[in-house]
Amino acid sequence: MLEIKNLHAKVDGNEILRGVNLTVKPGEIHAIMGPNGSGKSTLSYVLSGKEDYEITEGSITYNGEDMLELGPDERAAAGMFLAFQYPIEIPGVATMTFLKTALNAQRKARGLEEMPTPEFMKLVREKAADLNVTPEMLRRPLNVGFSGGEKKRAEILQMSLLEPTLCILDETDSGLDIDALRIVSEGVNKLRSPERSMIVITHYQRLLDHIVPDVVHVLSKGRIVKTGGKELALELEKNGYADFVDEKAA
């Protein structure tokens, strides 16, 4: 279970998160919506341990463990995964090498043996085929020369290989056409399980037609200003964020 309490975070002296409270139980899918600049990506980075942020108040615990004490790799080993809004290109690091290194690093951290290469290859090929990630993409350096949509599919491939227990998807729908959106959503839905939680960050309702959330939150100016069921997303789609944003800003 993820528990975020009164989380305040600053970057370059500006307070971006201003008291976020959020509890995500195993098996739940929470959507976080909100206007551009409201702090959604910041929240995802702070959760996964990016160093540019100064946490001034509050706490993050996952399965009872204080996440703020852990580095990004330790959080990943604890089961967290962030699918980046803008996955970066890593020239010189072959995709396959990267996938294998990441998988085995996490297995090692959890006291498991390295996965034998043939088994690993088979696993990657199967999952890649599901997500329409071509063997040619797997031969390239990580994300290098991938289109926007290919990068997003590659993120979900990583997620399904690493089998995290907490998936954070930051605007995974942006830059995807309808077909790609369907493929990606199917990939995500396959991972739904009673043990696995998800935080789905999105600007638009359309992703939530495919990945149906249990809870929807509206983030505005670094705070969760409204929480509701999946119908809240529809309401936002119709009326925009203006209601919530103004309500709080006033």
Added chain:
Amino acid sequence: MNAEARVQGTQAEQGLIEQFAALKASGESSADILAVREKAFGAFEAAGLPHRRVEDWHYTDLRSKMRTAFPIKEAKSGGVLNIERLNACVFTLENGRLNEALSSFGDLEQGVIVRPMSKALAAQTPEAFGTVATQDDALVNLNTAFMQDGLAIRVKDGVKLTKPIHIIHINSEGESASYPRNLVEIGEGAEAVIVERYVGDNDAAYQINALSEIKVADKGSLIWVKLQQDGEQAQHIGSTAVHLGEEVEFDHFTLNTGSQLSRSQVFVACAGENSKIGCRGVSMLSGKQHSDITLLVDHAVQACESREFYKSVVDDNAHSVFQGKIIVAPHAQKTDGQMMVQSLVLTDDAQVSVKPELEIFADDVQCAHGSTTGDIDEDLLFYLRARGIPEAQARQMLIIAFLSEVIEEIDNERVVTLLEDLVKEWLEAKKG
């Protein structure tokens, strides 16, 4: 100018003068060779050891860094050499002397002739020396004055060697100097891969000044790899002078990880049209290492293409120097020269000095240079760590990725694998 005209010489310069007098007195050299030596030493003596006010040596002040000049000492290395042999024809020099027992004169391929330089020095006409290394460079001159042993290699016209030639220099004798000299000729349409590797005892403070003069005839192809892995207290000066005919493919790669102080000089003269030249290198430095790569590519004729691509990873208090000059002569139209230098600086105390220069006298050319210097990209590091890869391992991956970009440009799988392994070895050793 004579010695008296200069301000009093340093201790090292005095030592060299005495050593040269002794060499002359020994009567070992033939009159012809002695004349070559004397001419070179005279030129050296007139200028002395180069220092910061000598432009080409600005960043590597040898006069202050080389306090004493050690004498040549004859000694066996004794140590068993535990390095992979690349499935090559191996030749071994110990403390500057060829050890024939550790050299595979016996299993040379057809069409290649290799002779010990000591024998060549006795028999060779003096004209053989200094035809490629024409620079009036103090350290080139010093090598010529004291040149000792090495290999004379000739690959006959049209012969394509299937096995690399691997020249291993082992130095283990403290307070000694060695002056290896190689003469290499790659015949018309011939092909070869030559790897020279310098290794040494970490406990021995030795000095090495090596020079290879290399000629590649028309349509010849040569990959020349220099692995500078000398011992931690070594001072390494190595010069590679190259003369290229027409339609030659020449690739040079320097891997620099050894020595307290090193300077690798590469002089490439394009004398024939339509040649393709690649000069590349990787330096990995830590502690207080100072390493200087100085490159000169002279496009004296038209329509040659050169790529100069160097990368360094600089840790602790180390200092990496790169000076690269591309000269394009007035009539050398259609020259294409691209130089790129990239440095990864891992600490605040590490230092990088980069001086790329283009001297272009022709108008219809494509030449450019660029350089970047920075630390490991934090965003890349975060991405890898966010996937569960521990920080130290992620840093290693990014360093390997950074260096691979230049290593992978070499068109020889065996060499690429060797270099990548050496990069990993360096990273592993640094971790411990």
